[in-house]
Amino acid sequence: MRFLVPYVTFLILLSVCLAVSYDRTQQIVKEEIKKTNLLALEQAKRTMEIRMSELNNTMWEMLSLASVMRAQYINEPFDGGNSIRFLKASQDLKGMSIQNEFILDYFLLFKRSQLAVNRDKIYTFQELNGLYFRVNGYDYKQWHSLLIESFYQEQYLPAMAITLSDYVHSAIPFVHTLGRKEDSLGSLVILIDNNKVTELLSGLRLSEDSIAYIVNRQGQTISCVTGNHFECSPSASERKLDTTGLILSSTNSSVLGWTFVAVLPKEIVAKQSSDITHSIFQMLLGSLIVGIAAAVWFAYRSSYPLARLVKSLTENGDAQLAARGSTYSWIEETVSRLFERQADIERLHKAQLPLIQNAFSERLLKGGFSSEAEIRTSMAHAGIAMESLSYLVLAVHFPGYGDEANPRILAEIETKKMIVKEALAACWGDKIRIHDAEIYHLAIIYRCSPEEINNKRAIEQRAVQLIAGIYRRSEESVPVLITAGSCCSELLQLPQSYREAIQAFRHQEWEEYCSFIWYDECKMSRTLMFYPQGMESQLFNFTLIGDEERCEGLLRYLYEENVRKRKLSLAMKQQFLNELNGTYIKILAEQNREPAEGEGCIQLATIKEAETYFERLIGKYKELCHLINLDKRSHHSELRDKLIAFIEEHAFDADLSVTKVASVFDISAAYFSQFFKEQTGKNFSFYLEEIRMGRATELLVNRKLSIHEVAVLSGYNSSNTFIRAFKRRFDMTPSEYRQIQTNACM
Incomplete structure (x- = not known):
């Protein structure tokens, strides 16, 4: 009989798979595709955040040059020594160490003098537009209005075709206006190589009719690429925004204010899942007739220890999956998920x-x-x-x-x-x-x-x-x-x-x-x-x-x-x-x-x-510091009250995090963490856990609720996470706490 055990085990697992519908198979494939694309989008997001942070540092390094600051206020560039000052600005730019491979070129456009300066040459605006830097489809007046007359604050424009020295490039212009809106002194234009951006997006699992793109907070498409790994126009991505019948993966960058999106047709799921389902059905039909007697005997023999195992695992796992009858699949999935999560965490931590x-x-x-x-x-x-x-x-x-x-x-x-x-x-x-x-x-x-x-x-x-x-x-x-x-x-x-x-x-x-x-x-x-x-x-x-x-x-x-x-x-x-x-x-x-x-x-x-x-x-x-502190005190008190009210209202949402709260209030996650600790004397995670544990102790008194249900109602997706948090705070598991409360009532 011991030789029969492996076969019967295999038979039961296949029988469980027979109960899983075609839609379930489709959903697994769909989630796998979304997970893979989401990981690729996260990698692209992290790379873009690092590169754009370097670009932002480069911008401020340029604008902090003394020669550049002086050049902004020159009206007559060819009077006296003014021409030497512009030459000094160009030399200072050339002396900067810029190693960001995403940057194609950059220009400082001084409005008062009507001169453009980069690390190689100095042009008048018309010379620059006519000889070196043109936006395809724009005449000089439109070019001037786009880059000089408009007001920008560290803004990325959608990708466009740009000609540099008679070579056409796809570039994302990064524009920052010099001076104030009512008194603009010109602008700094940094051209980002859109090919580098589309290379990041091309790492996704895109089929022939798929598309991946990046949009900003205003809904403008910054860059996009099709399943054939060709660059597409912004309008192409806009037509894909209706996601009915499509698989959508997206992630937001709180640093850049961008959303990275991948959209695939649902037919790809049907194609992959149909092959899997067909193979499973063929194997099951052939093996079910031969092994049904042995399966019944083995199920009876192993029912008692299996029931004990399920009872133990449902205390710390997803009871809903176990209740569906897919017990073996659930055990395998739970253990595999734990190993995969641990390996991913260790790998990411070691790499970063x-x-x-x-x-x-x-x-x-x-x-x-x-x-x-x-x-x-x-x-x-x-x-x-x-x-x-x-x-x-x-x-x-x-x-x-x-x-x-x-x-x-x-x-x-x-x-x-x-x-x-x-x-x-x-x-x-x-x-x-x-x-x-x-x-x-x-x-x-x-x-x-x-x-x-x-x-x-x-x-x-x-x-x-x-x-x-x-x-x-x-x-x-x-x-x-x-x-x-x-x-x-x-x-x-x-x-x-x-x-x-x-x-x-x-x-x-x-x-x-x-x-x-x-x-x-x-x-x-x-x-x-x-x-x-x-x-x-x-x-x-x-x-x-x-x-x-x-x-x-x-x-x-x-x-x-x-x-x-x-x-x-x-x-x-x-x-x-x-x-x-x-x-x-x-x-x-x-x-x-x-x-x-x-x-x-x-x-x-x-x-x-x-x-x-x-x-x-x-x-x-010192007087300016004092004024700034007065402004901050008024703003901090109001912001603190709003944050606490929002956290208490959404404390039992499982997806509540530092990133989500910071995004709602349009502040960075690092600033929110530091601000919350300064204003309340507690870390955000400690404060949130304190609220959730208060509800958990109330719910555990009700013995009709399982540990998993208590975890979900207290704001936790995973029972394991809930149990660890409960033990960390009370030095006992939820089951032990419930037993103590029951004994006290008796």
Whole structure:
């Protein structure tokens, strides 16, 4: 009889499949197609979010160039030295490092001067439209109205045919208007290669009559592709919006405000499911007659242990599936789903964790965070632990290569970086975090021990000995220069330490192998003003969040560095103060506030006036921070009440999440999480779980409800998730809680 068991098991499983209708088979195939397409859409969405975030950073980097800001206000481009200023803007654009493969080209269109500037040339508007950059089907007047006269705020236009240097491209224009709506100064136009976008969409399982497309919040089709992997016009996707009889997969990007959609005809499901159903029916009819007697005997023999197994699993699974009679299929599906979900989570986590950690280090060193709390939240998300009383940034440089960067040199540098990374990891372990910042240097975030805080020579000695050991073990020479910034007590100050380490390398001559330079000990040039772009971004962020203390601290640090340490000339001091004043005016424009009279260019007659003007600037920045805080308090109170009301109303919806709440209120998920924690003192997940557990304890008293029904009524799709959450909060399972309550009532 033991030889009969495998066959009878197979027979029962096939008999269960016989009970599954043709529609059920179609639905399985349909869900599989939708799942596959949804995963592909999610991958395309993540790629587009990363690339468009890089594009947004590139835009702000262009607009923050001093030469570009000055060029916006020039009316007569050929008077005096104005032509040189436009040439300087073009050279600055050429000097930028843009590695986004999605970007075809970009142009700065200055309305007042009627000139267009990119990294290669300078054109008048008519020359640009006639010789280099045309929108197919648009004459010059329409071209001018589309790109210059219209007002845009970081807006993506639908894909269109564009001619660049007599070559036709399919491009998605990204347009941002310079200045305000009522006083436009021109626009920045970045052309995105639509072929790269359609390549992402082509990864879907599209049949001949299928279509995939991207639409924005206004319902405009940004890009689309057909099942033949040919680009289609926007009107083609609009005709597909009637999804009756079609399979629709879609996902929304809260970052871009886009919806990624794939639409397939229902006939593809019928074709695939009919083959499966036909094969199943043939096998079942042949095996049913032969094995019916053995099946009845086996069913009787195994009914008792099977009933116990089903009872145990329905406590933690989907009781509805078990009730349909598809018990074996349900068990197999439940276990398979758990394994698949675990494998997917582990694979995604393993694949994305290095990227998340690298992005965190890059953002931290470049000053992309505005508060210590934001840094801690991002660290927890990236799985990074860097607790210490003090930090500093070491920069490991590989000098001697000049400006050339061919494949041979890049490969050589990468080899040397690997040698140094291995040595650093072996020596310092988790005391450091290594970040591959740029081609010719590594950035090291170093956690100082209590002994090293007051003895920086110990760090220097250990670093020099480490690199010396590399020379002894390596077959080839690995010349290295190490520079170090100042120690800091907060992670938010690390960008300053990093800039100091880089600045020490640029201003100090390298004398020998294994040399180590501290920023505060190197001989700095006293003729140049110190106001890097990262510092301006930090000043911008501190002011916009109303942080008066950090805003004033950063201003005084810049004043100390420029006026007292560098001992700038009167003209350079005047330029430095005008740069700070220009940042203040830009923040006013960002806040839609009008500058007061007399906010123009600062003129210094004597050196003593510099300090007077500087104190006035600090007063203006602090006053602006105060006004911003007043606006925020009023807005925060109203938003907090609306959020809590919405969450309590929809707490028992299974799909309620951070992303959904943030989307309803048109804010980012990260901002919502941070804001909710600040206003309520609780994480969103903890607050939601608290509400759901309150209802669950009330429902468990009713013994007529199964554990699965209690889970669904409490807002959980899965009984497993509900049980884990219940045990985490009450240190017992729902069944144990119900038993205790029953005994108490008796």
